[in-house]
Amino acid sequence: MSKVLVSDSIDQAGIDILSQVATVDVKIGLKPAQLLEIIGEYDALMIRSSTRVTQEIIEAGTQLKIIGRAGVGVDNVDVPAATRRGIVVVNSPEGNTIAAAEHALAMILALSRHIPDANASVKRGAWDRNSFVGAEVYKKTLGVVGLGKIGSHVAAVAKTMGMKLLAYDPFISTERAEQIGCQLVELDLLFQQADYITLHIPKTPETTHLINATTLAKMKPTARIINCARGGIIDEVALAAALKAGKIGGAALDVFESEPLGESELRSLGKEVILTPHLGASTAEAQVNVAIDVAEQIRDVLLGLPARSAVNIPGLGPDVLEELKPYMQLAETLGNLVGQLAGGRVEVLNIRLQGELATNKSQPLVVAALKGLLYQALRERVNYVNASIEAKERGIRVIETRDASIRDYAGTLHLEATGTLGTHSVTGALLGEREIHLTDVDGFPINVPPSKYMLFTLHRDMPGIIGKLGSLLGSFNVNIASMQVGRKIVRGDAVMALSIDDPLPEGILDEIIKVPGIRDAYTVTL
Ligand SMILES: NC(=O)c1ccc[n+]([C@@H]2O[C@H](COP(=O)([O-])OP(=O)(O)OC[C@H]3O[C@@H](n4cnc5c(N)ncnc54)[C@H](O)[C@@H]3O)[C@@H](O)[C@H]2O)c1
Numbered sequence: 432m433s434k435v436l437v438s439d440s441i442d443q444a445g446i447d448i449l450s451q452v453a454t455v456d457v458k459i460g461l462k463p464a465q466l467l468e469i470i471g472e473y474d475a476l477m478i479r480s481s482t483r484v485t486q487e488i489i490e491a492g493t494q495l496k497i498i499g500r501a502g503v504g505v506d507n508v509d510v511p512a513a514t515r516r517g518i519v520v521v522n523s524p525e526g527n528t529i530a531a532a533e534h535a536l537a538m539i540l541a542l543s544r545h546i547p548d549a550n551a552s553v554k555r556g557a558w559d560r561n562s563f564v565g566a567e568v569y570k571k572t573l574g575v576v577g578l579g580k581i582g583s584h585v586a587a588v589a590k591t592m593g594m595k596l597l598a599y600d601p602f603i604s605t606e607r608a609e610q611i612g613c614q615l616v617e618l619d620l621l622f623q624q625a626d627y628i629t630l631h632i633p634k635t636p637e638t639t640h641l642i643n644a645t646t647l648a649k650m651k652p653t654a655r656i657i658n659c660a661r662g663g664i665i666d667e668v669a670l671a672a673a674l675k676a677g678k679i680g681g682a683a684l685d686v687f688e689s690e691p692l693g694e695s696e697l698r699s700l701g702k703e704v705i706l707t708p709h710l711g712a713s714t715a716e717a718q719v720n721v722a723i724d725v726a727e728q729i730r731d732v733l734l735g736l737p738a739r740s741a742v743n744i745p746g747l748g749p750d751v752l753e754e755l756k757p758y759m760q761l762a763e764t765l766g767n768l769v770g771q772l773a774g775g776r777v778e779v780l781n782i783r784l785q786g787e788l789a790t791n792k793s794q795p796l797v798v799a800a801l802k803g804l805l806y807q808a809l810r811e812r813v814n815y816v817n818a819s820i821e822a823k824e825r826g827i828r829v830i831e832t833r834d835a836s837i838r839d840y841a842g843t844l845h846l847e848a849t850g851t852l853g854t855h856s857v858t859g860a861l862l863g864e865r866e867i868h869l870t871d872v873d874g875f876p877i878n879v880p881p882s883k884y885m886l887f888t889l890h891r892d893m894p895g896i897i898g899k900l901g902s903l904l905g906s907f908n909v910n911i912a913s914m915q916v917g918r919k920i921v922r923g924d925a926v927m928a929l930s931i932d933d934p935l936p937e938g939i940l941d942e943i944i945k946v947p948g949i950r951d952a953y954t955v956t957l
């Protein structure tokens with residue numbers, strides 16, 4: 432049975448799903464050295480934002496197949512290191528969207544009405560109604576930096592509170608922003624005009640310290656800034672200095688450059704600052720959502736199925752996956768087959784996506800074909816995550832073409848590879864919902880389902896050749912399960928595809944090509 436390590440606090444709903452297929456160990460609060468010591472035992476790791484999955488951890492995780500992040504941000508995971516090792520990294524892109532957005536909205540209102548400090552003063556026994564006079568958000572300007580899932584929800588709710596909305600997001604169209612009721616503006620203008628600035632962007636090299644002494648100086652002295660996105664987007668030292676000097680009105684932070692927050696000037700500031708310990712996703716509802724979402728993906732990957740929200744398998748979103756799933760196996764089988772026909776050291780792989788597969792959405796099929804192609808060399812070490820990198824590192828030139836006009840089946844895949852045994856090609860399609868059929872080998876039309884052990888011959892179409900091959904195989908005790916000949920013209924060149932029950936014994940290929948009329952023979956194991 433597989434083993435899963437859960438190293439951050441995850442809702443029981445997720446643990447229950449994992450337990451269907453694996454032994455689950457919940458070990459929260461492990462020190463990096465402790466995690467390093469035990470990670471080698473596990474097939475999957477499930478985390479939130481507290482566990483740092485470094486390159487060292489990934490390298491020690493020799494059995495790891497998947498790292499599941501029960502939340503959105505994967506900045507605590509060395510994703511490139513996982514990708515190189517072929518480990519799938521999955522997250523829950525939407526499970527905590529509402530929770531994080533509502534936390535940001537709560538911060539806006541709490542900051543405006545000094546709720547935390549007023550509450551603390553009453554609890555201390557005071558009844559001070561003068562120190563906590565607040566501000567209304569109605570008719571104020573909210574600047575939303577990052578108009579993605581969370582930013583859009585914040586904007587939509589803020590609109591209903593009567594706020595004017597400005598937004599900055601270089602990757603969002605003006606139309607989309609207008610749909611949400613936001614005016615897209617340049618960042619400087621947003622900084623200058625906003626009464627509230629709320630951040631909903633990822634932490635990237637471009638966004639690190641986006642809020643710094645220079646940008647803070649552009650804001651209104653009354654501006655309040657909210658960060659429920661990622662620590663490090665704000666330069667905390669510069670923010671504390673600006674708050675102290677009265678150059679900015681307030682700040683509400685849920686995330687910090689270093690978590691847990693250590694010694695910080697921010698802790699000593701008054702009611703103009705609210706600090707929460709990374710609680711954006713901490714609602715009962717969000718925790719159930721993310722735990723189920725990620726546990727299901729871990730379960731699927733452990734069962735050999737693809738994950739729907741893998742961050743390191745581009746293009747394999749849930750909708751695409753649903754449509755392409757049956758074709759992934761076809762692409763993999765054809766890749767494996769053509770790789771063996773072409774022999775080792777494949778230099779070029781031509782992939783033509785035909786018929787209904789001739790769309791950009793079919794990109795994962797290219798990855799699946801590469802996975803199949805590399806299987807002979809890498810076995811279980813190649814997967815959807817690292818197939819493209821491995822192909823690149825082996826210097827395989829991949830040429831993709833699309834041809835929607837080829838419509839002999841709904842969708843067909845044509846692969847041609849050049850390797851040590853020359854250039855060979857295969858074409859395949861699905862019959863019915865998911866039955867894989869080879870429809871062409873080396874340009875000769877055939878119609879056979881692939882089987883585990885196969886033999887292909889290139890021969891002259893002439894009387895007696897099938898009988899001679901059958902007798903030869905019989906003399907080596909090889910049982911033929913099915914056989915089909917593909918030819919273009921009578922008595923011209925032809926291809927024979929045989930499914931056999933066992934692997935071909937050593938040396939028999941040399942005997943086969945001695946049969947008069949047979950020019951070449953290839954055996955493959957799929
Ligand atoms: N505090 C929490 O507990 C909590 C919970 C969930 C998510 N988050 C964080 O919130 C942030 C937003 O999450 P989301 O789900 O809305 O992500 P998302 O991907 O849906 O949206 C991010 C948006 O940022 C935009 N963007 C990227 N780079 C930008 C840049 N340089 N300037 C302006 N915009 C840029 C993108 O175009 C996108 O629209 C992430 O950092 C995520 O990790 C925090």
Ligand SMILES: O=C(O)[C@H](O)COP(=O)(O)O
Pocket residue numbers: 479480481501502503504505527709710711712713
């Ligand atoms: O990226 C996220 O999903 C949030 O930062 C939530 O983090 P958490 O799961 O550790 O609460």
